[in-house]
Amino acid sequence: MSPDEREYAGRPMRAAVVSDIHANLPAFEAVLGAIDAAAGVEEIWCLGDVVGYGAEPDQCADLVREHCDLCLVGNHDLAVLGALDIAAFSEAAATAVAWTREHVAERTLELLRELQPTGERAGIGLFHASPRDPVWEYVLSAEQADACFDVQRDRVALIGHSHVSLFFVRPSENEQGDEVRGAQSSDDTLLDLGSGRWLINPGSVGQPRDSDPRAAWLELDTDEEAARFHRVPYDIERAAASIVTAGLPRRLADRLRVGS
Numbered sequence: 428m429s430p431d432e433r434e435y436a437g438r439p440m441r442a443a444v445v446s447d448i449h450a451n452l453p454a455f456e457a458v459l460g461a462i463d464a465a466a467g468v469e470e471i472w473c474l475g476d477v478v479g480y481g482a483e484p485d486q487c488a489d490l491v492r493e494h495c496d497l498c499l500v501g502n503h504d505l506a507v508l509g510a511l512d513i514a515a516f517s518e519a520a521a522t523a524v525a526w527t528r529e530h531v532a533e534r535t536l537e538l539l540r541e542l543q544p545t546g547e548r549a550g551i552g553l554f555h556a557s558p559r560d561p562v563w564e565y566v567l568s569a570e571q572a573d574a575c576f577d578v579q580r581d582r583v584a585l586i587g588h589s590h591v592s593l594f595f596v597r598p599s600e601n602e603q604g605d606e607v608r609g610a611q612s613s614d615d616t617l618l619d620l621g622s623g624r625w626l627i628n629p630g631s632v633g634q635p636r637d638s639d640p641r642a643a644w645l646e647l648d649t650d651e652e653a654a655r656f657h658r659v660p661y662d663i664e665r666a667a668a669s670i671v672t673a674g675l676p677r678r679l680a681d682r683l684r685v686g687s
Contacts, residue, residue, distance in 0.1 A: 439650030440549055441467045444629045446474035446587030448491070449503065450481030450527070451633030451683075452669070454642040455490055457661035458632050465646060470496040472548060474587035475555035477539065478531065479503025480523045480634055481666065482673035487633075488535040500542035501555045501588065502562050507531060508539055511562070519676040526675055549649050552584035558626075565589045572626050573597065573607040583625045585645070591637040592616075592630030592645075592656050596623045611637055614658035621652045629656065633666075634679075640686035 443462040448455050462468055473495045478484040480503070491498050505511035506524045513521045544561035546553040557564035557571070558579040566572055566586055572595035575584075595609035599622045609626075612618075618627070630643030641658035648654070667680035 439648075440469045442470045442472055442549070442647045442649070443468045444472050444474065444585055444645040444647055445495075445632050446555075446629050447476045447501070447590050447631035447633060448473070448478075448481075448487050449476055449631070449633035450478045450484040450487050451642075451666050452481070452483040452486045452490075453662040453666045454633045454659075455487050457659045458642045458644050459490065459494055461657060461659045462644065468646065470548070472496065472553065472585070473498040474553060474585060474629070475499035475501030475542070475544065476503045476587065477501070478507050478527050478535070479520065480670075480675075480679050482526075482669040482675060484527050484530070485532045485535050488538050492538055497546055497548055497553070498538075498542055499546055499553060499555045499587075500539060500544050504539045504542065505544075505562065508536065519678050522676055523679065526673065530673075547581065550581060550583075551647070551649070552579060552581035554584060554586050556588040557586055558584055563588075566595070566626065566628070567591065567593075569595060569607045569609050572609055575626055576607065576624050579624065579626070582623075583620055583627070585647075586626060586628050587631070589628060589636070590631035590634055591628060592635075592639075592643050592658075593628050593637075594618055594654075595626040598623045612656040613639070614641070614656060616656040618654040619652070620654060627654055630658075634683065635686040638686050640684060 592612045629645030670680040
């Protein structure tokens, strides 16, 4: 059986996919509320970066522990653990890592130590960043996605890290055209995953960078072979105030208001 013909493994399910929470408690609470209101969601998967940037890492980690059936580790999580050099981080990101190391509770570190940057659930490949580089690669172009498809084991894979809601698809051999195409996705964008190979990014819960400041999540139905993007408004001023009060760089608060 070719990769394009691979069926989803395990029983069909509806899952909510979140990524890049980044210690933004108001955003995560709003997303969890939206997921709870979406009838039929059976599991929640997190693609990593629970901490970093925001000022409420422990509260967000507690919610991950309580609500998520699976969670990956992201580059910011690894940096807080001291397992990743922060030399490549921006000044604001590095400052947030240092702040988090000083203020995070041991229970949060214990959670992060248990996580891996890759996983698989219901026949879906899960990566914090990409199938080629699960920790660092930002997949933002069709060329990058094409290279990822060459090494991607599962027909459908989910990625985070870039904070941009988007998708890429490589059509099946029997479909017209074989070039990889992709697009940024807006609220309520619906994908038919019935054929082809897919790489899908739900966007960021806690720090969107696609010019939409609302928190992002993805609804995945493996029975219907469909995925729907969602955006959720949340109390941005509350999140921004917590960052400023904590003494973190003001830029990390300001960017929440514009989604960049």
